[in-house]
């Protein structure tokens with residue numbers, strides 16, 4: 270099904286910034302209340318992210334019982350949430366600017382059991398104007414069904430670079446406000 274996603278002919282592959290950190294460098298949460306990465310979000314994924322090779326990042330989280338869909342397996346929307354987060358982080362690591370998700374498509378290739386530790390790799394494939402094309406895959410690296418050679422899901426996503434003013438509209442509804450987690454500090 271991934272073949273439904275085609276990259277545009279005028280795609281531009283960005284260069285890494287000179288101050289881009291090396292592979293393995295931790296990437297802090299972008300907002301403590303974020304469902305994907307926040308450490309002040311008890312129902313969230315608390316995904317831990319690091320810089321990967323080239324234009325990629327990595328993320329990891331364990332599938333808790335609360336993420337259940339069908340008996341014993343992850344809910345598909347949770348997997349999409351994780352892809353959304355890690356692909357957004359890939360954009361942010363490369364551009365150090367805020368992005369929002371415009372469009373995503375996810376392939377669910379294998380059932381993922383509760384207790385599995387998932388490792389995601391997401392990358393920036395290129396840009397066209399403000400559009401950032403990304404892709405990602407996920408493997409089970411620990412716990413039940415662990416096999417780091419098997420891709421159990423994959424995703425493509427189009428993100429759009431936005432200014433900080435995009436988030437001004439949400440401030441009245443926010444459960445707190447970002448402080449030291451300013452995304453420019455990544």
Ligand SMILES: CCCCCCCC/C=C\CCCCCCCC(=O)SCCNC(=O)CCNC(=O)[C@H](O)C(C)(C)COP(=O)(O)OP(=O)(O)OC[C@H]1O[C@@H](n2cnc3c(N)ncnc32)[C@H](O)[C@@H]1OP(=O)(O)O
Nearest residue numbers: 299353354357358361367368369370371372398429436452
């Ligand atoms: C002060 C606090 C700061 C905090 C900062 C935190 C930032 C953290 C940053 C990084 C961390 C990463 C971790 C986060 C991960 C999770 C991210 C999410 O889940 S975000 C929530 C879900 N997404 C939305 O809510 C978007 C809702 N949509 C919109 O707001 C607009 O539609 C928006 C911004 C996407 C585009 O609107 P326009 O008016 O700015 O621009 P137009 O001209 O419409 O689009 C620009 C280009 O994008 C294409 N485009 C837009 N939407 C598209 C779509 N759905 N499919 C295909 N193309 C699309 C358009 O065709 C256009 O392309 P052409 O340059 O003309 O070729």
